[in-house]
Amino acid sequence: MENDLSIRVIDLASKAGRxxxxxGSDITRVEDTISHILAAFDIRDYDLYTLTNGIFLSSLxxxxxxxxxxxxxxxxxSQATNLGRIDAINTLSRDIADGKCTIDEAEQRLEKIQNAPPMKPIIRLLATALASGAFCIMFGGNLIDGLVCAAIGFLYYIVAIRFEKTQLSKLLTTGVCGVIFATLAILSFHFGLCQNLDKVIIGDIMPLIPGLSTVNAVRDIAAGDYLSGAVRIIDALVITVGIAVGVGVSIIVFTSLGLI
Amino acid sequence: MDILSILVNVAVSFLSTFGYCIIFNIPKRQLVFCGLLGIVSWMIYYTMTYFSLSEVLATFAATCAIVLLSRVLSKLRKCPVTIFIIPGIIPIIPGSLLYYTAYNFFTGDMDACGRYGFLTIKIIFAIVFAIIVVFAIPMKRKKKSKT
Structure with missing residues (x-):
């Protein structure tokens, strides 16, 4: 019986960590959460090792x-950024650590968090349009540039959402996204829809920028998890290079066609 | 710096951060705070560069303010600190410099490419150091009530 409970707790903790x-959480938070859950159910004799793509948890x-x-x-x-889920699991682990939650409740709540329906694609598309349009004006574009940028952001993010479900390399997917929005921006510039080409492209770059990977890399390295931090840095670099190549290729092509 | 451009900048920095937060599924009750952090970071950066201070210094100051505020907010709102740092930092992440670096790289202007490239790297280092420095400041932890 005792044994059975500890197995359930370890399953729960490692699932929460996963x-x-x-x-898209940083390593310290994963390890803290797992050890809080284990400590709440009085499991002391364990070893835990966490990497960006693996958790090893063993108890005696x-x-x-x-x-x-x-x-x-x-x-x-694979990872898909979902900060809301991190928040929900954080609340759960807080409740478990305070003893407000039995193992049955905790399992149910974790199951609920896991099966929470993903955000509707249309909301994400509208959010991307809003963000890229506002970024465009923020970096010095005028209102018309912002509107064009928002429309392009809406269109290319349809492709970006499709790519999330595939296992293709991020270098390729962000590169293709870069080609798409740069092409659309250059064409709308050529046909006189917008005045500042650079601002429109910058506005559309911003939603793809690997902000989370960068922050996590810094925090992992600061906490001494060099291996995970290095993985995150490479992740951020790959995405950045993907964007740069995608945008750059379209600029070369359209410059040689004489459209810019 | 006239009042209109300040208002426009406040509005767009709020909207852009707000939209970015929705993409990453930040909980609804934190969205407004995230937007406000976006305003803080962008207005610090904007004001400092407007008075011709260097971009690197402005980024450092803005990131310090954001990380500090995020830590306070994460205590007050009982929420992981990452949820506030990501949206706060996003307006000052050098996306525009990245574009100019790539543009000049591909159009063959290597002088400008190097200039923008090194500025990008310097700004990223400013962000990195600001995060590390502010996280090193000890903060009082609330003692957990034992039940």
């Missing part, structure tokens, strides 16, 4: 019958 990593259970080991290894192949 969901956190999938949603001593009982009258002898020692028994229980190990969970989670691999996290």
């Amino acid at each position: 969901l956190l990593l999938e949603s 259970n001593k009982s009258k019958e002898g020692k028994s080991d229980y190990t969970r290894i989670n691999t996290i192949p």
